[in-house]
Amino acid sequence: MADASYPDGLLYHPEHDWAQIDGETATFGITWFAQDALGEVVFFDPPQVGVQVTQGESYAEVESVKAVSDVIAPLSGEIVEVNADLADAPERINDDPYGEGWMVKVKLADAGEQQGLMDAAAYQAQLG
Amino acid sequence: MTPAAPTAPADDQRTIYERSQPGRRAFVAPALDVPARPLDELLPARLRRSAPARLPEVSEPELVRHYHRLSKRNFDLDTGFYPLGSCTMKHNPKLHERVAALPGNARLHPLQDERRAQGALELMWNLQEALGEIAGLPHVSLQPSAGSHGELAGVLLTRAYHEDRGEHRTKVLTPDTAHGTNPATVTMAGYEVVKVGTNADGGVDVDDLRAKADEQVACLMLTNPSTLGLFDPNIAEIAEIVHGVGATLYYDGANLNAIMGITRPGDMGFDIVHFNLHKSFTQPHGGGGPGAGPIAVSERIEPYLPRPQVIRREDDEGAAFLLDEERPKSIGKLRGFQGNYGVFVRSYAYIRSLGAEGLREASEVAVLNANYLLALLKRAGVAEYLPVAYDRLCMHEFVLSGAPMKRELGIRTLDLAKRLLDFGVHPPTVYFPLLVDEALLIEPTETETKETLERFAEIVAAILREAAEDPEIARNAPYSTPVRRLDEARAAKQPVIRQPL
Numbered sequence: 169m170a171d172a173s174y175p176d177g178l179l180y181h182p183e184h185d186w187a188q189i190d191g192e193t194a195t196f197g198i199t200w201f202a203q204d205a206l207g208e209v210v211f212f213d214p215p216q217v218g219v220q221v222t223q224g225e226s227y228a229e230v231e232s233v234k235a236v237s238d239v240i241a242p243l244s245g246e247i248v249e250v251n252a253d254l255a256d257a258p259e260r261i262n263d264d265p266y267g268e269g270w271m272v273k274v275k276l277a278d279a280g281e282q283q284g285l286m287d288a289a290a291y292q293a294q295l296g
Numbered sequence: 297m298t299p300a301a302p303t304a305p306a307d308d309q310r311t312i313y314e315r316s317q318p319g320r321r322a323f324v325a326p327a328l329d330v331p332a333r334p335l336d337e338l339l340p341a342r343l344r345r346s347a348p349a350r351l352p353e354v355s356e357p358e359l360v361r362h363y364h365r366l367s368k369r370n371f372d373l374d375t376g377f378y379p380l381g382s383c384t385m386k387h388n389p390k391l392h393e394r395v396a397a398l399p400g401n402a403r404l405h406p407l408q409d410e411r412r413a414q415g416a417l418e419l420m421w422n423l424q425e426a427l428g429e430i431a432g433l434p435h436v437s438l439q440p441s442a443g444s445h446g447e448l449a450g451v452l453l454t455r456a457y458h459e460d461r462g463e464h465r466t467k468v469l470t471p472d473t474a475h476g477t478n479p480a481t482v483t484m485a486g487y488e489v490v491k492v493g494t495n496a497d498g499g500v501d502v503d504d505l506r507a508k509a510d511e512q513v514a515c516l517m518l519t520n521p522s523t524l525g526l527f528d529p530n531i532a533e534i535a536e537i538v539h540g541v542g543a544t545l546y547y548d549g550a551n552l553n554a555i556m557g558i559t560r561p562g563d564m565g566f567d568i569v570h571f572n573l574h575k576s577f578t579q580p581h582g583g584g585g586p587g588a589g590p591i592a593v594s595e596r597i598e599p600y601l602p603r604p605q606v607i608r609r610e611d612d613e614g615a616a617f618l619l620d621e622e623r624p625k626s627i628g629k630l631r632g633f634q635g636n637y638g639v640f641v642r643s644y645a646y647i648r649s650l651g652a653e654g655l656r657e658a659s660e661v662a663v664l665n666a667n668y669l670l671a672l673l674k675r676a677g678v679a680e681y682l683p684v685a686y687d688r689l690c691m692h693e694f695v696l697s698g699a700p701m702k703r704e705l706g707i708r709t710l711d712l713a714k715r716l717l718d719f720g721v722h723p724p725t726v727y728f729p730l731l732v733d734e735a736l737l738i739e740p741t742e743t744e745t746k747e748t749l750e751r752f753a754e755i756v757a758a759i760l761r762e763a764a765e766d767p768e769i770a771r772n773a774p775y776s777t778p779v780r781r782l783d784e785a786r787a788a789k790q791p792v793i794r795q796p797l
Contacts, residue, residue, distance in 0.1 A: 205733070207710075208785035233784040234727040259785065 172200050175266055179282060180291035181242035183224075186266065189282065194243055197270045198230070198261065201295055206232040209261045214250040214272065221245060221274060223281050228271060230261065243281050245274035308778075311795055312352045312362045322356040350797050369778045371722050372582075377748050379669075381693045381725035381737025382475070382523060384553045384575035386662075391649070392578060392642035401641050406633040410619055416637065417617035420606045423644045424590075430552075430655070431569045431592035432562025438590045438635045439602045443550065444477045445630065446570030446589030447517070449602060451485040452627045453568060453593065454515045454544045456600035460625060465514035465543070471500055473523040473729045475550060487514060494731060498686035499528040502537070509541045519548040520564065521555070523729045523737070524686055525666065525693035535565025544568060544597070552576045553741070554663055554692035557656030567594045577643035586636035588643070599625040604634070661742035662692040665749060669740050670694045672753035681705060681760050685732040692741075698734030705760065706767040709734040712759055714781060715773035719755045 178186040184202035187194045203209065211231040221227040226238035227247070250272050254260060261269040286294065335344070354362070371378075378385040396402065404416055424436035440446040451468065458465050468482040472491045479489040490508055493501035499522065509516075516538045521527045528534070538545045547561040547569040553576045561569045573579045573588040593601065603626040604619035619634070650658060670690055673682065681701035684694060698709035713723030713736075725737035740749055763770050774780065 207727075210785050210788035231788070233788060235730055258789075 172204070173266075174200065174288040174292050176288050178266065178288065179242065179285035180288065181224075181240060181285055182291075182294060183240035183242075185240050185242045187242040187282075187285065189276075193248060193273055193275050194245070195270050196227075196239075196242060196272050196274060197265055198239060199291070200265055203262045203265045203269070206230060206237060206262075207234050208232055209258045212251075212254040212258045212261065212271070214254070215247050217247050217250060219247045220277075221247060221272075223284075230258075239271065241274075242285060243274065243276055244278055245276040247272050248275050249273040308365055312354065312358075313795055313797060315354050315358055315362075316352040318353060320353045320355055322354060322359045371717070373580075376720045376722060377740075377744060377752060378722040379724050379738050379740050379744075379752065380722060381525075381695070381739040382550055382728070383581065383725070384550075384572070384692075384739060384741060385581065385722075386553070386575075386578060386658075386741040387743035388578050388580045388642075389646065389649070392645045395645050396638045396641045401638065404637060410617070414617055417606055417619070419644055420634065420637075420640055421608050421617050423640050423647070424606060426644070426647045427571055427590055428592050430556055430560065431547075431549075431571070432560025433566070433569055433592040433594050435595070435598040435601060436590055436592045437601045437605065438588065438640060439630050440570065440589040440591060441631055441636055442587040443548075443570060443572040443575075443589040444481060446572075446591050447477055447481040447546075447548065448484060449589075449591050449627070449630055450546050450568040450570055451481055451487065451515065451517075453591075453597050453600045454546070455485060455487075456625065456627050457544065457597055458514055460600070463542070466512050468514055469505070469508060469516040469538075469543075471518060471522065472731055473498075474517065475519070475523060475548060478517045478548060482517070492516075494524075497688065498522065498524040498526040499530055500534055502530055502533060505534060506537055509537050509543070511541055513538075513541055513543045515544045515546050517546040517548060518566075519551045520561075521551045521691035521693075523551075524695050524732075525551075525554075525690045525737075525739075526686055526688055527554070527691050531564045539565065550575065551692065554659055556659040557652055558659055562592070562594065567597055568592075573639050573643040578646045579639045579642050586639055588636050588639040590635075599623070600627050602627055602630050606634070658742045659692070662740075663690075665740045665742055665744060666690050666692050666694055666738075668746070669738065669749045669753065672750065673738075673756065675753075675757075677757045678753070678760060682736065682756070685735070693737060693739035695729065695732050696736045696738065697732050698736060701760065701763075702734055705763040707763045707770045709736055711763075711767075711770040711773065712736070712756070715759045715762075715770040716755065717774040718776045719759075721752060721755060 178188050180186055180199065184199045186197055186199055209230050209232050213229040215227050221241040221244060223241055223244045225241055227241045228239040230237055230239055251270050373385055373388065400415060404413060410417060420438055424438060428434045428436045440449045466488055467490050468487040469490050469492050470478045471494060473494055482489045492508060493504040495501045520531055535545055544567040545565055547566040549569055549571045552571060556576065569592045571590045574581045579588065603623040604621045605623065607618050607620045609616050609618055667690055670684060674684065681704065682696040682698055683700065685697050698712065702708050709726050713726050716723045727735055728737055729735060759770060772781065
């Protein structure tokens with residue numbers, strides 16, 4: 169994806185992660201800014217299904233041609249699904265960070281945590 | 297004469313194995329002039345190969361061309377300017393090769409009886425003394441064979457020190473600017489890494505350090521100057537906080553080239569230091585070949601040093617040099633034998649050639665060269681695209697950010713780095729340290745001339761002007777190298793690291 173984009177309807181964490189809420193579960197991924205800063209992603213190391221993740225803490229690793237980086241959970245909960253397609257095609261994180269590049273689905277632990285996240289406009293303002 | 301078929305790979309693309317012809321040899325063995333003996337008497341069948349090794353069979357000219365061709369496909373320090381930050385790519389004096397090649401050095405066998413290797417042991421002992429003086433810490437082990445190996449030795453010493461006092465600590469602190477080897481070493485030694493933040497001046501965030509320093513912390517690993525090329529003026533306070541919770545303070549010697557003979561890690565309060573003999577002390581870098589990462593330690597860490605230690609003993613018949621194995625609290629051996637001796641010879645030759653004043657001058661000129669180059673790059677035409685990340689007087693290296701260049705000219709730090717190759721310059725370190733966006737880490741070293749630094753600054757300015765006209769040129773660079781832009785993502789995902797025979 170060549171140009172920056174930050175879709176409305178997603179919630180954003182300052183560590184450059186997004187969450188899409190769907191009832192009691194949410195889908196997580198990293199933002200356009202994050203994938204652009206990383207450069208070409210060559211490996212995604214996902215968590216196990218069933219693992220508990222905590223808001224603000226690392227739940228997975230991405231390796232790009234530049235560095236290995238932690239992926240930060242925007243919300244707390246239990247991993248119910250991981251994007252298995254990223255094992256063979258981690259470049260989807262670059263090509264389609266909000267679509268095919270999604271990383272995990274999580275059963276949310278605390279709906280109140282969403283109050284601490286930003287909308288697209290606030291996140292973009294933070295990027296400066 | 298017809299040219300080779302266009303489908304065949306170019307001649308310089310063929311590997312030595314593809315040139316092999318059965319039975320072809322690069323030498324002819326002389327006729328046997330001693331009585332022949334059955335092979336079984338010389339080497340039992342169970343120790344012999346059942347089939348010959350699949351070595352390439354080539355003539356001597358092909359063999360020579362093979363190595364010559366490989367050497368030309370490399371960019372090395374003898375080819376051009378190599379300002380690779382944090383690697384201290386200083387000149388490797390050719391005198392050092394001559395002394396390392398002296399028969400007494402080159403033909404020394406690691407199993408030689410120590411009574412017949414007194415000269416070598418004396419050289420090692422003298423090198424230990426010299427490094428101890430440079431570090432301000434008296435006890436030195438030459439055994440670790442790389443900087444990262446020295447780091448591991450240092451963290452294992454820290455563990456031995458705490459456990460000897462009945463303490464089981466779990467965490468090691470590293471700044472967020474640390475070299476990647478620091479957290480890797482910590483993890484390998486069985487500790488948990490805890491990151492300490494960086495303050496607005498590029499130094500350790502002392503408040504963050506104070507908040508994280510507790511009785512579970514075994515050690516703080518630090519470079520000073522830091523990876524940003526900045527000297528941390530709060531080092532005394534940092535040492536006090538770390539020692540206050542009973543932890544050790546570890547000095548990563550990666551940036552020692554800035555301070556030799558000016559200040560000493562031991563005087564700053566560090567307990568353990570590792571040296572990179574291939575950085576500050578002119579052992580050639582390269583190819584994963586032999587290195588050395590000696591460590592120097594304080595009195596309280598000394599009992600745990602690896603064994604054997606080279607010691608000097610004086611008696612009625614004079615001084616003798618021995619390998620001391622009697623070290624009951626030692627962490628043990630870190631490798632076979634005593635380390636990479638040829639590296640010790642070169643680094644000892646360097647220290648003796650320069651002397652104390654010369655080492656100090658080397659560091660002073662390294663810092664002067666870095667500041668001169670930084671001043672040139674702060675001029676109009678460059679500074680608006682590549683601003684310095686922390687605008688202070690730098691030490692031996694400095695960090696620029698390519699973020700404005702990427703935003704305004706549409707070329708990334710990677711593109712600039714690749715384009716530099718077309719001008720016969722090795723790129724600086726890129727995308728490190730991680731906390732600077734589109735980082736370039738530049739270390740010119742003391743062995744480069746003023747004209748070389750000026751030419752580098754002119755090349756950078758020319759690449760930026762060219763990118764303003766046509767960014768595609770840099771985006772597709774390099775053009776003049778043996779291979780064009782490599783597909784790094786594919787190389788990481790589908791590495792081809794061997795040729796099927």
